[in-house]
Amino acid sequence: xxxxxxxxxxxxxxxxxxxxxxxxxxxxxxxxxxxxxxxxxxxxxxxxxxxxxxxxxxxxxxxxxxxxxxxxxxxxxxxxxxxxxxxxxxxxxxxxxxxxxxxxxxxx
Amino acid sequence: xxxxxxxxxxxxxxxxxxxxxxxxxxxxxxxxxxxxxxxxxxxxxxxxxxxxxxxxxxxxxxxxxxxxxxxxxxxxxxxxxxxxxxxxxxxxxxxxxxxxxxxxxxxxxxxxxxxxxxxxxxxxxxxxxxxxxxxxxxxxxxxxxxxxxxxxxxxxxxxxxxxxxxxxxxxxxxxxxxxxxxxxxxxxxxxxxxxxxxxxxxxxxxxxxxxxxxxxxxxxxxxxxxxxxxxxxxxxxxxxxxxxxxxxxxxxxxxxxxxxxxxxxxx
Numbered sequence: 001x002x003x004x005x006x007x008x009x010x011x012x013x014x015x016x017x018x019x020x021x022x023x024x025x026x027x028x029x030x031x032x033x034x035x036x037x038x039x040x041x042x043x044x045x046x047x048x049x050x051x052x053x054x055x056x057x058x059x060x061x062x063x064x065x066x067x068x069x070x071x072x073x074x075x076x077x078x079x080x081x082x083x084x085x086x087x088x089x090x091x092x093x094x095x096x097x098x099x100x101x102x103x104x105x106x107x108x
Numbered sequence: 109x110x111x112x113x114x115x116x117x118x119x120x121x122x123x124x125x126x127x128x129x130x131x132x133x134x135x136x137x138x139x140x141x142x143x144x145x146x147x148x149x150x151x152x153x154x155x156x157x158x159x160x161x162x163x164x165x166x167x168x169x170x171x172x173x174x175x176x177x178x179x180x181x182x183x184x185x186x187x188x189x190x191x192x193x194x195x196x197x198x199x200x201x202x203x204x205x206x207x208x209x210x211x212x213x214x215x216x217x218x219x220x221x222x223x224x225x226x227x228x229x230x231x232x233x234x235x236x237x238x239x240x241x242x243x244x245x246x247x248x249x250x251x252x253x254x255x256x257x258x259x260x261x262x263x264x265x266x267x268x269x270x271x272x273x274x275x276x277x278x279x280x281x282x283x284x285x286x287x288x289x290x291x292x293x294x295x296x297x298x299x300x301x302x303x304x305x306x307x308x309x310x311x312x313x314x315x316x317x318x319x320x321x322x323x324x325x326x327x328x329x330x331x332x333x334x335x336x337x338x339x340x341x342x343x344x345x346x347x348x349x350x351x352x353x354x355x356x357x358x359x360x361x362x363x364x365x366x367x368x369x370x371x372x373x374x375x
Contacts, residue, residue: 026136045155072135072138072139073131073135
C-alpha cells in the first residue's frame with residue numbers, strides 16, 4: 001500500500017536524498033525515496049517537479065544538464081550550502097513535531 | 109530577496125525555462141517507462157504531462173499578477189463586446205461613488221472634523237429660539253448678546269457676529285464682499301488672532317471708534333496680491349472708510365466664508 005507524502009516533508013526528503021546521492025536527476029530522487037522507504041512513500045511527479053523548481057528559486061539546490069547512462073540529457077540537482085542549512089532546520093523541526101505527536105498517540 | 113532576483117532573472121529567459129522543463133519531464137518519463145516492463149502503464153500512471161509542465165512552470169511565474177492580467181484582459185474584452193452594458197455599469201458606479209463621497213465629505217466637514225481653533229471642543233454656538241418653535245433659530249440682538257456675556261457663568265467668554273454683504277468701492281471696479289460684523293473680544297473667543305497685524309483694540313471696539321477691518325485671506329490674495337504691506341490701508345465699503353488692521357489666518361474657516369471682519373459698532 002502506498003502512503004501519501006506527509007505535507008511539508010517533501011523538501012526535507014528531497015534534500016536528504018540529494019545529501020546521500022550527490023548530483024541526481026528528478027527520477028533518481030523519486031526512485032531513491034521509493035526504494036529506501038520500501039515502496040511505502042511514492043513521490044508523485046506532479047509534486048516533485050514543481051517542488052524542485054521552487055527549491056531552485058529559493059537557492060537550496062543547483063541544477064546542471066548532464067548526459068545519463070542512456071544517452072539522455074537530464075537535469076542533475078545538487079544541494080547548496082543554503083540547502084544544507086534548510087535540511088538541518090527541517091529535520092530538527094520534523095523530529096520535534098514527531099516526538100510531540102508520539103507522546104500524544106502512545107498508549108499510557 | 110535573492111529569490112525575487114532569481115525570479116526576475118527567470119523572466120528574461122522564460123522560453124528557455126519552459127523548454128528545459130519540457131525536456132526534463134520527457135526524460136523523466138522515458139527513464140521511468142524503460143524501467144518498467146509496461147511502458148504504457150508507466151505513461152498512464154505519470155498523469156497529464158501538460159498539467160505537470162504547467163505546475164512546474166508556475167514556480168517561476170507570478171500567479172497573482174498573471175491572474176490579475178488575465179482578469180483585466182477578460183474585462184477589456186467584455187467591455188468592447190457589450191459597450192452599452194459596460195457604459196451603464198460604469199456610469200452607475202461613478203454616480204454611486206461620487207454621490208457617497210460628496211455626502212461623506214460634507215458630513216466629515218460639518219459633523220466629524222473638529223473646528224481648526226485651539227480648544228475647539230469648548231466652542232459652542234448660542235442661538236435664541238422662539239418658545240412656540242423650539243427648533244427655530246433667531247438671531248441674537250446686540251443688547252441681548254451683551255446681557256448674555258455679562259450674566260453667563262457657563263462660558264468663559266461670549267462674542268457674536270452678524271454677516272452682511274457690502275460693496276467695496278475702493279478699486280476701479282466695485283465688488284460685493286461679505287463681511288462679518290463682530291462684537292468685542294471676537295478674536296480672543298476663537299483664540300484665533302489675525303495672522304498679520306492685530307485684532308481690534310478697545311478703542312476700535314467702542315461705539316463711534318475708528319472704523320476698522322481685518323481682511324480675510326482670500327480677499328488679501330485676490331485684491332492685494334498677498335502684499336504684506338496692507339496694514340493701515342483704507343477700504344471703502346458701502347460708502348464708509350475702514351482702516352485695515354490685519355488679516356485672518358488662512359486656516360481659519362471664517363476667511364473662507366467672509367471677506368473680512370468689521371468691528372460691530374461701526375455697522
